[in-house]
Amino acid sequence: MNDCIFCKIINKEIPATIVYEDDKILAFHDLSPVAPQHVLIIPKAHIDNMNGITEESGAVVGHIFTKMKEVAKQLGIEDSGYRIVSNCGVEGGQTVGHLHFHLAGGRQMQWPPG
Ligand code: 5GP
Ligand code: ZN
Numbered sequence: 001m002n003d004c005i006f007c008k009i010i011n012k013e014i015p016a017t018i019v020y021e022d023d024k025i026l027a028f029h030d031l032s033p034v035a036p037q038h039v040l041i042i043p044k045a046h047i048d049n050m051n052g053i054t055e056e057s058g059a060v061v062g063h064i065f066t067k068m069k070e071v072a073k074q075l076g077i078e079d080s081g082y083r084i085v086s087n088c089g090v091e092g093g094q095t096v097g098h099l100h101f102h103l104a105g106g107r108q109m110q111w112p113p114g
Contacts, residue, residue, distance in 0.1 A: 002046070006098035010044050020071050024060050027071050027103070036106030037075040037082070041068065047099040050088045064101060077105035085113075 008014040009028060016028035019039055030038040043060040047053060053061060065084075072078040082105030087094040 004046060004096075004098050006040075006042050006096055006100065007046055010042070019074055020067060022067075025064055025067065027067075030102070033104075034102075035104040035109075037077050037104065039071060039075065039103045040100045041071065041103060042098060042100045048097050049092075049094055049099050050086055052099065068101070068103060071103060072105065075103075075105065081105060081109075083109045 002008075005014060009016045010026055018026065018028045020027035020041075023044070025041060025043055027039050027041040030040050041064050043057075043064065045057065045060065047057055068084065069078055072082050075082075082103055085102040085104070086100065087102075
């Protein structure tokens, strides 16, 4: 049994506000946005996190990054700027164990992150 909440979103067992979808990836609004625009982009094939990316499964990551600017454009933040984050593991702050990239924008981002 797969208890992964993002796999459930992919399978439409849990609702989400989808902004982009194709056969390999899904982008949807984060439930608890940390910026005026905050979308999560995920591969449809389950990968735990960045440690699980292999030569074979990693092709989808290139696809995600190719589509990122299109999603940013759809959100209206392509030109103003945005940030991509992928938290990995406990100290990386990962809370959902399915590889995902946060796309956040619509405000001035700060550095360093918390
Ligand atoms: P992480 O903390 O692993 O980097 O990011 C997980 C993100 O998933 C968090 O920003 C959290 O708000 C979001 N999230 C958790 N559960 C759900 C859900 O059921 N639906 C949506 N749309 N986002 C979720
Ligand atoms: Zn999953």
